[in-house]
Amino acid sequence: MAFLATWQFWGILCIVLLLGEIVSPGFVLGCVAIACIPPLLMGAFWPLEMPFPLNGRISLAAFGVSALLGLIFIRPSVVKHLYGKGQRRSDVEGMIGSKALVVKEISEGQTGGGYVKVRGSQWWAFHVDGKPVPVGAEVEIVEVKGAKVMVTTVRNDD
Known part of the structure; x- marks a missing residue:
């Protein structure tokens, strides 16, 4: 048994x-x-x-x-x-596609630049087309080059 x-x-x-x-x-x-x-x-x-x-x-x-x-x-x-499929990137490569706020006007051309705030820190920024971007505008990071970021303007369709 x-x-x-x-x-x-x-x-x-x-x-x-x-x-x-x-x-x-x-x-x-x-x-x-x-x-x-x-x-x-x-x-x-x-x-x-x-x-x-x-x-x-x-x-x-x-x-x-x-x-x-x-x-x-x-x-x-x-x-x-x-x-999930992969790890979320938290380093600078993970900033690509993130939205940022312009805190110092991005001047026209590729010489002066300006500053954007993303994830709590400020980065030296340039517009990819060399266009000026005013303070307070929302931009999207498209590329990170060393200590600077290349951005494009985000259109608000309100």
């Missing part, structure tokens, strides 16, 4: 693995916990009683196949959904 029925073993293992997933990153234990469900259902609803060694082997095979399929197909999409 066994201590636990097969389906009870898989149910307890599933719960333990889900609890482990809470404290570990990467969704590996979550995939393995999900893989416990097919053998759990097989053990609970299997119409024929089989001796334990055969029942255990079938359950292990179902678990192994489910775990492998979960790790190959489910885990990558879950990880991509949780963590």
Whole structure:
């Protein structure tokens, strides 16, 4: 006489693995916990009683196949959904496309420039077409060249 029925073993293992997933990153234990469900259902609803060694082997095979399929197909999409496609850039390359506020007029031409405030800091700025931009205007950063940024004017369609 066994201590636990097969389906009870898989149910307890599933719960333990889900609890482990809470404290570990990467969704590996979550995939393995999900893989416990097919053998759990097989053990609970299997119409024929089989001796334990055969029942255990079938359950292990179902678990192994489910775990492998979960790790190959489910885990990558879950990880991509949780963590996004890529890291958000926070350095100067990440400023490209950001909006900035002109705090010192950007003068005409490529010699004088002006200053814009973006992400709490001021940058020396030039308009890509050499046009003047007044104080208070909103601009978009299109390029970062060393310690200066190249901007274009943002049109407000109010």
